Amino acid sequence: MTAIRPAQAxxxxxxxxxxxxxxxxxxxxxxxxxxxxxxxFLVAETGKGTLAGFIAGEVRAWEFGQPAAGWVFAIQIDPxxxxxxxxxxxxxxxxxxxxxxxxxRVRTLVDRKDHLILSFFRxxxxxxxxxxxxxKDLA
Amino acid sequence: MKLQTGTRLGLYAVLELxxxxxxxxxxxxxxxxxxxxxxHLAKVLRTLGAAGLVRGxxxxxxxxxxxxxxxxxxxxDVVALFEPAPGQRAKEPGEDTEIGGxxxxxxxxxxxxxxxxxxxxxxxxMLKPRR
Numbered sequence: 001m002t003a004i005r006p007a008q009a010x011x012x013x014x015x016x017x018x019x020x021x022x023x024x025x026x027x028x029x030x031x032x033x034x035x036x037x038x039x040x041f042l043v044a045e046t047g048k049g050t051l052a053g054f055i056a057g058e059v060r061a062w063e064f065g066q067p068a069a070g071w072v073f074a075i076q077i078d079p080x081x082x083x084x085x086x087x088x089x090x091x092x093x094x095x096x097x098x099x100x101x102x103x104x105r106v107r108t109l110v111d112r113k114d115h116l117i118l119s120f121f122r123x124x125x126x127x128x129x130x131x132x133x134x135x136k137d138l139a
Numbered sequence: 140m141k142l143q144t145g146t147r148l149g150l151y152a153v154l155e156l157x158x159x160x161x162x163x164x165x166x167x168x169x170x171x172x173x174x175x176x177x178x179h180l181a182k183v184l185r186t187l188g189a190a191g192l193v194r195g196x197x198x199x200x201x202x203x204x205x206x207x208x209x210x211x212x213x214x215x216d217v218v219a220l221f222e223p224a225p226g227q228r229a230k231e232p233g234e235d236t237e238i239g240g241x242x243x244x245x246x247x248x249x250x251x252x253x254x255x256x257x258x259x260x261x262x263x264x265m266l267k268p269r270r
Contacts, residue, residue, distance in 0.1 A: 112252060115259055
């Protein structure tokens with residue numbers, strides 16, 4: 001059984017290590033900033049108290065001209081603990097917090113080649129949003 | 140976006156059968172349900188059978204049932220059986236010109252978005268009741 005609770009400073013090394021293992025990028029400063037009071041940073045831990053996963057997001061208004069919506073910035077689940085509903089529980093907990101802030105939409109951005117995470121968000125009922133992300137190589 | 144008829148029939152058959160993997164339906168049952176040609180559907184079911192997504196169909200009255208994995212099988216798994224893969228299609232005249240190349244890059248961008256969408260939607264997600 002996993003429990004969801006707000007992340008604390010003492011969770012940061014575990015969060016940073018799990019993320020670095022899965023993405024190949026170590027970014028402890030980025031995760032420390034997620035502890036800001038206006039952000040929602042949640043962790044899931046197993047019955048034994050080990051980190052099973054985390055999710056981070058924030059309500060942002062008028063970002064790219066759009067009315068207030070809850071944005072999911074990141075979600076990572078320990079690969080050994082996947083397919084057990086940890087990701088869904090984290091997503092639902094974050095959405096509940098967004099709703100408590102009064103927003104009625106949740107958004108995220110996903111690498112279109114990352115079919116695993118795309119499938120996860122689709123399974124949560126998410127569909128293509130109103131924006132298209134554009135990009136240019138400046139090198 | 141327009142799908143070839145075979146692709147559409149393949150998706151209809153897989154999704155209808157996957158609604159209840161214990162249930163068997165004949166090609167005639169499926170053809171009647173969607174108002175499509177039984178001959179075309181029978182051919183499509185053979186392709187789906189060879190891919191391991193459905194099983195059955197022995198004899199005229201033999202029914203089919205879904206044998207794939209609802210959580211792992213995606214719309215793309217069905218589409219790829221009937222539509223040419225983006226990298227496999229024949230070269231069109233003019234593609235080597237500057238304008239042809241620019242057009243190809245736009246079409247490739249559209250293909251990549253379509254593929255990401257189809258690959259991200261599992262049979263399970265597709266059959267979930269809409270909230």
